[in-house]
Amino acid sequence: MLSTAKSKRPSERSPLKGSARGEDSLYTNASNAHVSIDVQRNRDDDTGGCMSLFKKLLPALGSAFVASVAYVDPGNFATNIQAGSNYGYTLLWVILLANLMAMLFQTLSAKLGIATGKNLPEVIAEQFPTWVTILMWIAAEIAAIATDVAEFIGAAIAFQLLFSISLAWGAIITAIMTLALLYVHQYRIHAFEVVIFLLVSVIVISYIVETFLQPSVDWGDVAVGMVFPRFADSDSILLAVGIVGATVMPHAIYLHSALTQDRFEMSDAGAVVFPPLRYEVIGIAIALSIAGLVNMSMLIMAASTFHTSGHTDVSTIENAYATLEPLLGKASSYVFAIGLLASGISSSAVGTLAGQVIMGGFVKMKLNVWIRRAVTLVPSMAIVFSGVDPTRALVISQVVLSFCIPFALVPLAMFTSRDDIMGKWKSSDLMQATTALLCLFIIGLNAYLVVAFAAGWS
Secondary structure, three states: OOOOOOOOOOOOOOOOOOOOOOOOOOOOOOOOOOOOOOOOOOOOOOOOHHHHHHHHHHHHHHHHHHHHHHHHOHHHHHHHHHHHHHHOOOOHHHHHHHHHHHHHHHHHHHHHHHHHOOOHHHHHHHHOOHHHHHHHHHHHHHHHHHHHHHHHHHHHHHHHHHHOOOHHHHHHHHHHHHHHHHHHHHHOHHHHHHHHHHHHHHHHHHHHHHHHHOOOOOHHHHHHHHHOOOOOOHHHHHHHHHHHHHHOOHHHHHHHHHHOOOOOEEOOOOOEEOOOHHHHHHHHHHHHHHHHHHHHHHHHHHHHHHHOOOOOOOOOHHHHHHHHHHHHOHHHHHHHHHHHHHHHHHHHHHHHHHHHHHHHHHHOOOOOHHHHHHHHHHHHHHHHHHOOOHHHHHHHHHHHHHHHHHHHHHHHHHHOOOHHHHHHHOOOHHHHHHHHHHHHHHHHHHHHHHHHHHOOOO
16 A cells, blocks of 8 residues: 655645755765756756757756666676677667667656655655565665676776786775775765766777777678567577666666756746756667667677677677687777776766665665775675676676566656656656556566576576
8 A cells, every 4th residue: 555645746845855955965965966967057048059958958968877877887798798699689679678668767767856856765765665665675775786796896807807817806996996986976076977977988989999890790680680579599588688687777767866856946036947858858868879879789799799700609708808809809809898897987886876875765874875885895795706707697687687677667657657746747648558568578577587497498
């Protein structure tokens, strides 16, 4: 039974009530402006034009790009490379579908933050009984740990490949660098923002270069892989679930609602003015389109380089690095590893910030960012020092994430369909139906996987 407590409608709520503004939280030092993306007030700019549009779009682009870091993390590297080398272009449609799903759910998350002045964990805690909230919090923390494992191990592997050091030393250097980046966030918000943007740029540029270095791609097969959904075998279903888990990220959904929960302006008369949703939609479309193209490039690179040359057993990041050099040259291997390093460092820092949103929203616990980073390092360090195959751990972490996705998506779909919570931002009937179908698709994919394993099909 849902709680009778209701979020105020946008026209009724105070801009400060229920938000993190003024509190000792992740967003205090950033003036609650979406990881320091200042709200653009354009009341004095009535000339229109491209510059005016850019100023209005900038806050939405900022929050969208911060959230998009989650969509190009090392988990994507592991699942996309394995999918491309094992099955060629067959699973491209999964990346396309997952990316479109991510756009929709990130839009809903951003809209929820704007409409309620609260992030998704806060609304869940307000609307559901305590025991349900606790269960959802546990699921969210499991997702955060699985995310951190992928990001941390990915960066450690990159250090190992680039500098020929042990994975353990790579893990230690990764820990130091992520702590340094969090320090920058704590005291120099804009510098943190610039670093994140530069790291994402490195990832994108790496795969642009990689695309030119790889052999000719069969674009006809690429088109078939994108538009004709199919699975090759039960193992391909596991990879598909992993791709969905690596693309539709629970922690990014929680975080995006926090990045937009103070998205308002004050008019000269003191009235609350909310930005048009179209800017959020445009920002999300731009950021996640770039992330989607990077993910597709990863799979296409693996398919055209490994699968077509008979290297269908490239199932680890280390194998991919080693195999790229004789096929495409040493430069290709280095570009690949540099992109992986940028991915791991940036996503690890953003993941820690998302973890603060999760804990603060669900259980109202304000855990120091340094303590949280130290706690989340434990599982990742344990995997590194235990000798577990790191790439296998990456893929499994993405499957775990996929199972955690419904705990974020179902409440999001419910809340954004309610007039008492969303007011004029309530989802249309078509949007509600689409969201429900996508939630059922993800749940069905996971259920099929469980049945397949239980029956011994894989």
